[in-house]
Amino acid sequence: MQWHRLAGYGVLCAVLFRLAWGFCGGQTARFSNFVRGPAATLRYVRKLFGRAVDESPAPIGHNPLGALSIIAMLGLLMAQTTFGLFAVNVDGDGSGPWSRWVSFETGRRFAHWHAANFQLLLLLIGVHLTAIGFYRFARKENLVPAMIHGFKSRSLPSQEAPYFVPWWRAVIVAAGIFICVAFLVNTHW
Numbered sequence: 001m002q003w004h005r006l007a008g009y010g011v012l013c014a015v016l017f018r019l020a021w022g023f024c025g026g027q028t029a030r031f032s033n034f035v036r037g038p039a040a041t042l043r044y045v046r047k048l049f050g051r052a053v054d055e056s057p058a059p060i061g062h063n064p065l066g067a068l069s070i071i072a073m074l075g076l077l078m079a080q081t082t083f084g085l086f087a088v089n090v091d092g093d094g095s096g097p098w099s100r101w102v103s104f105e106t107g108r109r110f111a112h113w114h115a116a117n118f119q120l121l122l123l124l125i126g127v128h129l130t131a132i133g134f135y136r137f138a139r140k141e142n143l144v145p146a147m148i149h150g151f152k153s154r155s156l157p158s159q160e161a162p163y164f165v166p167w168w169r170a171v172i173v174a175a176g177i178f179i180c181v182a183f184l185v186n187t188h189w
């Protein structure tokens, strides 16, 4: 459970970093750049599955379906770690650090939600992998490299190139989040 909690805090830091980066990161990382309303998402889905050959270039950043996937993944991971923080474990000393602030029954309820939410996460991971396979084989678009190194190769007029932010901004945001999480999960205060 000690390793489980440490890994969970790592996930929590990563999720909080991505949320913050959605507001202060580079152009394609910002939520305002890729989160679209239902109408635009539906238009995109129709085009994706439509018979007509789509000659328009793929978006530089996340497409509207990718945006939905990101929001779902961040939401489920945020819920998973929050439920874990309050979860009471009955065998041994493995409860989440915030379980001391809730009753035993409530802590067990959080443990139950923690287990149930994990099934949703597995489902979402399955959908995500299926979508990557669909883009790879049906649309001949490999989404994975850009997920790893953050770059896509496109020829664009220079005025359309997305802007980046300095790397040290990421270091400051990550350090701030790490310090906050370390402080909040250390309940000796």
Ligand code: HEM
Pocket: 004, 005, 007, 008, 009, 011, 012, 077, 080, 081, 082, 083, 084, 085, 086, 087, 088, 089, 090, 091, 094, 095, 096, 097, 111, 112, 114, 115, 118
């Ligand atoms: C994304 C991160 C996490 C994942 C995927 C995850 C996943 C899981 C899973 C699959 C279980 C077993 C559930 C069951 O079938 O009973 C579990 C149990 C547990 N987790 Fe996590 N966990 C995460 C983060 C955390 C965090 C951050 C904490 C607390 C600091 C935590 C605390 C617990 C506790 C206390 C249990 C035992 C609950 C019980 O006894 O029923 N988890 N977790």
